[in-house]
Amino acid sequence: MHKVFISGLPKVELHLHIEGSLEPELMFKLAKRNNVDIPFNSPEEVAQAYKFDSLQSFLDIYYQGANVLIHEQDFFDLTWEYLLRCKQDNVIHTEIFFDPQTHTDRGIAFDTVINGIDKALKQAKQQLNISSHLIMSFLRHLDEDSAFNTLEQAKPYQDKIIAVGLDSSELGNPPEKFERIFQQAIKQGYLTVAHAGEEGPASYISDALNLLSISRIDHGVRCIDDKTLLDKLISQQIPLTVCPLSNVKLCVFNDMTQHNIVELLRMGVCVTINSDDPAYFGGYMTSNFLSLAQAHEMNLKEIAQFTYNAIQASFINDAEKARLNKTTYEYVSRFID
Numbered sequence: 001m002h003k004v005f006i007s008g009l010p011k012v013e014l015h016l017h018i019e020g021s022l023e024p025e026l027m028f029k030l031a032k033r034n035n036v037d038i039p040f041n042s043p044e045e046v047a048q049a050y051k052f053d054s055l056q057s058f059l060d061i062y063y064q065g066a067n068v069l070i071h072e073q074d075f076f077d078l079t080w081e082y083l084l085r086c087k088q089d090n091v092i093h094t095e096i097f098f099d100p101q102t103h104t105d106r107g108i109a110f111d112t113v114i115n116g117i118d119k120a121l122k123q124a125k126q127q128l129n130i131s132s133h134l135i136m137s138f139l140r141h142l143d144e145d146s147a148f149n150t151l152e153q154a155k156p157y158q159d160k161i162i163a164v165g166l167d168s169s170e171l172g173n174p175p176e177k178f179e180r181i182f183q184q185a186i187k188q189g190y191l192t193v194a195h196a197g198e199e200g201p202a203s204y205i206s207d208a209l210n211l212l213s214i215s216r217i218d219h220g221v222r223c224i225d226d227k228t229l230l231d232k233l234i235s236q237q238i239p240l241t242v243c244p245l246s247n248v249k250l251c252v253f254n255d256m257t258q259h260n261i262v263e264l265l266r267m268g269v270c271v272t273i274n275s276d277d278p279a280y281f282g283g284y285m286t287s288n289f290l291s292l293a294q295a296h297e298m299n300l301k302e303i304a305q306f307t308y309n310a311i312q313a314s315f316i317n318d319a320e321k322a323r324l325n326k327t328t329y330e331y332v333s334r335f336i337d
């Protein structure tokens with residue numbers, strides 16, 4: 001299943017929650033360093049607890065894990081560990097979500113969070129040659145006022161944030177709840193993305209496109225239920241940032257053989273592979289590619305297309321896109337001509 005090709009393939013990640021890259025070992029280290037109680041006795045016990053039957057069952061544990069993040073150094077360490085994993089997996093560009101409300105609601109200052117993350121991203125550019133963008137995600141289970149408050153707090157840091165997003169509990173929190181905040185964010189110059197069609201219906205994807213003017217859809221796998229929507233995604237090449245291991249872990253699909261991303265790729269949808277919350281779902285970028293390739297027979301051209309799609313769907317400029325396309329092409333040409 002093309003293990004060598006996949007391992008070395010240049011990759012671009014567009015759907016990664018930095019809080020979801022908190023490995024059990026770092027959780028323990030930070031809990032000790034910051035004197036925070038966690039309901040586990042060892043990293044092994046933490047890993048054992050990661051058995052989910054829905055998005056909400058995961059989110060409950062994910063928000064609890066974030067409690068160990070207190071100081072700027074913690075956010076730096078968290079981000080740097082993720083970036084080292086990127087290097088191992090040949091990720092050359094990454095666009096990272098952070099959830100400020102998860103932290104500001106616990107009394108952690110906005111600037112503590114963003115400065116720690118931003119310093120690690122700058123260091124990664126210099127030391128690891130990994131470029132990045134940061135996306136500020138609103139928690140959709142909270143109200144509009146809280147999102148507006150967060151947008152206001154982000155104002156002094158807007159040069160560090162390329163886009164706003166929407167995550168957390170999807171069912172019952174439809175896109176229209178955030179129409180005004182997205183309008184305001186767009187007016188201020190942010191790009192927009194949103195989680196839609198992960199657990200929620202295809203209509204949430206259409207509504208996110210129509211009401212929130214999003215540049216790409218996070219997850220979006222339920223588009224398969226709506227032929228008109230599918231035709232639009234294909235004809236307008238609206239990207240989906242799909243997360244295979246996440247979808248299996250959260251029971252969006254029963255197992256990897258049931259995942260529809262390869263079907264969507266062959267239909268001409270601009271699908272990409274991403275890791276979502278890799279510390280909770282069993283793997284980073286290379287593991288996601290490998291797991292998919294194990295369950296679905298694909299040729300090298302199809303596998304490489306995930307990287308070309310991600311470059312196209314990213315928020316880098318055209319010159320950077322051309323550079324990453326060239327890097328990828330040179331790599332792929334060593335295997336196929």
Ligand code: ADE
Nearest residue numbers: 017167168169195276277
């Ligand atoms: N927050 C972190 N991971 C998420 C996911 N997969 N869906 C919605 N919100 C999230």
Ligand code: ZN
Nearest residue numbers: 017167218276
């Ligand atoms: Zn996500």
